[in-house]
Amino acid sequence: MTCEKTSTVEPQYVACLDIDEKYGRTELGLMSNQVWHDDPRRLLFVLARYKFVSKMLKGCQSALEIGCADAFGTRIIRQEVPYVLATDFDPVFIQDCLRREAISPWPISFLVHDILSGPVKHVPFEAAFSLDVLEHIHPSSEDAFIRNICDSLLPQGHLIVGSPSKESQEYASVISKQGHINCKTAEDMYRLFKKYFHNVLLFSMNDEMVHTGFSQLAHYLFVVCSGKKSH
Numbered sequence: 001m002t003c004e005k006t007s008t009v010e011p012q013y014v015a016c017l018d019i020d021e022k023y024g025r026t027e028l029g030l031m032s033n034q035v036w037h038d039d040p041r042r043l044l045f046v047l048a049r050y051k052f053v054s055k056m057l058k059g060c061q062s063a064l065e066i067g068c069a070d071a072f073g074t075r076i077i078r079q080e081v082p083y084v085l086a087t088d089f090d091p092v093f094i095q096d097c098l099r100r101e102a103i104s105p106w107p108i109s110f111l112v113h114d115i116l117s118g119p120v121k122h123v124p125f126e127a128a129f130s131l132d133v134l135e136h137i138h139p140s141s142e143d144a145f146i147r148n149i150c151d152s153l154l155p156q157g158h159l160i161v162g163s164p165s166k167e168s169q170e171y172a173s174v175i176s177k178q179g180h181i182n183c184k185t186a187e188d189m190y191r192l193f194k195k196y197f198h199n200v201l202l203f204s205m206n207d208e209m210v211h212t213g214f215s216q217l218a219h220y221l222f223v224v225c226s227g228k229k230s231h
Helices: 011-023 030-038 040-056 074-078 091-100 139-150 167-171 174-179 186-194
Strands: 062-066 083-088 109-112 125-131 153-164 197-206 209-211 220-228
Touching (some): 030 040, 030 091, 040 074, 040 125, 040 153, 040 197, 040 220, 091 109, 139 153, 139 186, 153 186, 186 220
Parallel strands (some): 062 125, 125 153
Antiparallel strands (some): 153 220, 197 220
């Protein structure tokens, strides 16, 4: 007969048991669960994107996420930003977020909202970010998408948008290609956001590495924007 251990051999790991008792085991969200099942290493890439955004937004007091899906990576932003409102137009994902975040030590607010319908009117935010959403927005709706995000920001607000590159689509999965209707080259992405912001910084990304290298070989693109133009 074996007895269940009530402590770890090395005392510094007792914290693992304490967290388990207090919060239980962390559950993957709906989308991160699918990724972990079908392509585990992709979860690393997704979390790396959130880590990049979190470092860019360090010092901001509030941030708005557009298209959070299951918001599994949003907690990384919350490490740097005291108030985060994560939004998505699909109630299924927001319900999943609310259920899993009920006892989180990193509180995040959630809202069902379609950014194409208008800005988020809770409070003006210091920053906004949107990962893996632009490629799902029809080109005819780009203007509404960006303008409504801008109208959710303070005058000095920042915007970070990440999206798969057009060149990467040759290698995209079948599931990804079903929703990707608006992937862009680096030059097209820069020109698009330059219409709305005075300052646009372009970054490339391959796997979990963000860099300033040759954009035509990038799998993923980021723009970091500031200085809203009037419209």
